[in-house]
Amino acid sequence: MADVRNPTPEYLAFWRERHVCTLTTLRPDGTPHVVPVGVTYDPEAGVARVITGRGTRKVANILAAGPEGARVAVCQMHKARWATLEGRATIRTEPEVVADAVSRYAERYERTPRQNPERVVIEIALDRALGNA
Template sequence: MAIDPRNPDASYLRFWREYHMCTLTTPRLDGTPHVVAVGVTYDPERGLARVITNKHSHKVVNILAAGPDGAPVAVCQVDKGRWATLEGRARVRTEPELIAEAVERYAERYGRNPAPNPDRVLIEIALTRAMGRA
């Protein structure tokens, strides 16, 4: 079911605020999908999803290889019969204030502060599509 990523219904938004691990799918250089488990936060007001990670990770390498326009990606979460997917263009952000905001949002959703990481970066996804059944 298609959903406006900037104006989701209450049940969809509530699902994205529950504690669920997610997957992030990025395109490898050869075009095949690279899928990894991540924590994701969803900000419909800004039309963004955020993933904090290490700058040396394969997902970051894949996104950077796509060039300045970013990479097409998807994040997804599943809980029994409920599921939700957010799609968009991902870019790697290194600005300390954006990373700090992403860490705060992660702590709020997942109930814990991630360990300090001097190599932390932010994968910021400008959302273009949402779908699911929450």
């Protein structure tokens, strides 16, 4: 298990490479909902971020968990390398938080996402990091 706030240089480098990731949330009935997403990882803050639309199922699943947020996992893999970050997700809507997350996404994925007035941030307070990267 890696330290979410002090990852190895290899683990951090893997999270800075351009990879599509998955986000796993739980539906209100307890079944998993897994979707492809872009993820940015900020080990200094112990946070991962996903930008998305306010009306998505993943946002609804997190909101349904209540004000404490929802347990989630984000994962990426490439060939035999893989890395998973786990933690408690909450939804952030403040314009400055959204703008910061968009900037981080643009840096990692080398493209600026289209304008979306309904954009929110899934902010994950990390407490576990796994992988072999």
